[in-house]
Amino acid sequence: MNPHVATLRDTLTVDEAISAVRRMRDEYENIYYLYVVDADDALQGVVSMRGLLLAPRGSRVADIMRTNLIGLLAPTMDKEVVAHIMADTNFHTLPVVDSDNELLGIITHDDVLDIMREESTEDFQKLAGAGADEGLFDPLSTSIKQRTPWLLVNLITAFIASFVVGIFDSNIAVLPLLAVFMPIIAGIGGNTGAQTLAVTVRSLALGEVGIFDMRNVCMRETAKGLINGIFIGALGAAIAFITTARIDFSLIVWIAMLINMGLGGFMGSFIPFTLKRMNLDPASGSSIFTTGVTDSGGFFIFLGLGSIFLV
Amino acid sequence: MNPHVATLRDTLTVDEAISAVRRMRDEYENIYYLYVVDADDALQGVVSMRGLLLAPRGSRVADIMRTNLIGLLAPTMDKEVVAHIMADTNFHTLPVVDSDNELLGIITHDDVLDIMREESTEDFQKLAGAGADEGLFDPLSTSIKQRTPWLLVNLITAFIASFVVGIFDSNIAVLPLLAVFMPIIAGIGGNTGAQTLAVTVRSLALGEVGIFDMRNVCMRETAKGLINGIFIGALGAAIAFITTARIDFSLIVWIAMLINMGLGGFMGSFIPFTLKRMNLDPASGSSIFTTGVTDSGGFFIFLGLGSIFLV
The missing domain is CATH 1.10.357.20 (SLC41 divalent cation transporters, integral membrane domain)
Structure with a gap:
């Protein structure tokens, strides 16, 4: 999980949000989704860069965010379950929240590819009684x-x-x-x-x-x-x-x-x-x-x- | 591979490009990268939505595009090799080009997750002499x-x-x-x-x-x-x-x-x-x-x- 997430407050206007993203440009290398949080840091929705780009200029973040958050992850979830949720949804980033819906971080698609590689190697090798993460060298x-x-x-x-x-x-x-x-x-x-x-x-x-x-x-x-x-x-x-x-x-x-x-x-x-x-x-x-x-x-x-x- | 790719001509200005993206909004559900092609449809570079959003307004697509295209795929590549390239790069979409560098389509991260799942299932089951894609039911x-x-x-x-x-x-x-x-x-x-x-x-x-x-x-x-x-x-x-x-x-x-x-x-x-x-x-x-x-x-x-x- 990457705890370093670009977030926006739901009360911002789209113009304010774009300015905020411009300020974040050096801090976050790869932003595609901006997670929207309220004053208590509880996750409210998500806005894509594309959504921000194409939004009518006067609107607010709360108006354009997607609120049906698919594939929310809990920090206690099994790695393998996370991989399957990611594979079954279309998103390349999924948010991790605690029981109060507070955003803890994100899991990105390349983390998940790594997880899947590891997990299938482990299963493969453990089946025969070799070491789970053993390599030939x-x-x-x-x-x-x-x-x-x-x-x-x-x-x-x-x-x-x-x-x-x-x-x-x-x-x-x-x-x-x-x-x-x-x-x-x-x-x-x-x-x-x-x-x-x-x-x-x-x-x-x-x-x-x-x-x-x-x-x-x-x-x-x-x-x-x-x-x-x-x-x-x-x-x-x-x-x-x-x-x-x-x-x-x-x-x-x-x-x-x-x-x-x-x-x-x-x-x-x-x-x-x-x-x-x-x-x-x-x-x-x-x-x-x-x-x-x-x-x-x-x-x-x-x-x-x-x-x-x-x- | 998805042959339905959002492309931009390298000669467009950023403003023209944003207008083009606005026109594409209904046609392409999920655009994160815009591939830049020349008059012969040869792939020149890539621009992210974020790059377009943050670009100085007067500039041209050719000025802001990234030209060091990592993880270019060929249509003849083995599925498994594609999965490893995707896992080893950070991109969630990779372009597929023919020998003339003409853009044929894109592979997205969820295709690759499916490939990885399939491939490791096949290896797993073939090792013991069961059917490669056999399921319990x-x-x-x-x-x-x-x-x-x-x-x-x-x-x-x-x-x-x-x-x-x-x-x-x-x-x-x-x-x-x-x-x-x-x-x-x-x-x-x-x-x-x-x-x-x-x-x-x-x-x-x-x-x-x-x-x-x-x-x-x-x-x-x-x-x-x-x-x-x-x-x-x-x-x-x-x-x-x-x-x-x-x-x-x-x-x-x-x-x-x-x-x-x-x-x-x-x-x-x-x-x-x-x-x-x-x-x-x-x-x-x-x-x-x-x-x-x-x-x-x-x-x-x-x-x-x-x-x-x-x-």
Whole structure:
């Protein structure tokens, strides 16, 4: 916010206002809008340079100002919300007022471009557990420090997945084919989750969906995962049948892929919505949590079914 | 681009210009800058409303116009480049000219906000292999059609990983502990790749790095992966030692984690730069390719070392 705003009193005549603007010329580099305030510094309206230029000479500022102030900002507003208000209105400057309507400053369009760049970089990088404002040429130590916490979280989720596999180790010894197909079940579920996650995190960031859409979105994304699972799973099962010539094994590959892709769709939407509901950033490390669940869950379903029906 | 631009001839006096602006008032809703053209419609400079308002009355447009036009745009420019020029300059309107300097139109700051929103959504969603402009409430069929091609690519990379595991299936039957630790090696390498990918794709999109930085960035990211691998790998190996009480096995877990994290850092930077070099979008499905390599590579290293030294 720039607290240094060119203001006019509402009682001035247009001629007085133009003289005032002339006096301000050295003080303010770029004036396009002049905000009009009353004796208590409360914001009353706005006059553009153009409005002043084209106004009938006898009129007063109060007569020519626009009073329906669109996109008023509060100092407590979230940066991202400000960016969306700016994008949705046509103005390149928006006034910031306190609860008494006193003008505190302005936000200009280039501030907002910077905010949008920053915010989408942050979301992008936090999703994968990199530093929010990390650049490629940051000192190695900075970069490593920012990534390490999420790698530690990932180590925990990976050990959980490994523990799940460990439950079935005696069956894997009997049927190592189970280990051979593990990466397929986990990979496809993780990727389904990543697709859902990308669209969900972005929709939440852009304000296209809110917390009340959670149930609806989670159901739809689970459905998308399952529908994709029917076809992709069938293809996976077909390849499994070609390579193993075992129909029972191929069927279990299909069912496990199908369920894990549904789980991916569910977790990819459930996790960002849940983080949002907890007032945390929906992007923060959510791909690590999603993959954690699709890995552990996928192994449990596949190795569990395999242990029951094949070994 | 808006081709409907308020222009002034450079030969006008300021008084004539103000009259011209008054006549334009109904035609152009929002004029802040008046672009100045010569008799051939070639762009000569720009005058702000404020400049016109504050100018000495006798002067001519040519005397008061600003001629150092910053951020001139060409009609062939990439949308993303336009957004960055706008963000880096202070202007809320930039002129678009052809090769003869003829004014074709203007780009306004709200166009650019829309471009930035779109572009970062596209990058975000394409990285995971979702549709570039997919929304959560698109019809299920649209959404599924956009995601299926990348799931098929993922199925191929997953089968390659599965094939790699298959090479070692007889050794897994002897030592199923290898299958139990597979998810740890693959998971941590994949996540290291995802972290690198996020920062690299974003830096490429923002123009912070170019194709000539490829070698440097790939080396640095590999180094970051390896350094993180020393510590995270040691921790993984320690947990492996606690759970298995086998020092040889734990050492191999460490080495495999270390190498796979280096591989993740390398691929996470190499893949987007390579896509860029091939004039493809650096975001497009690159997480699928990166995870594909860290899965297959990680399994090969870990199961290979395990087969040589443990079985």
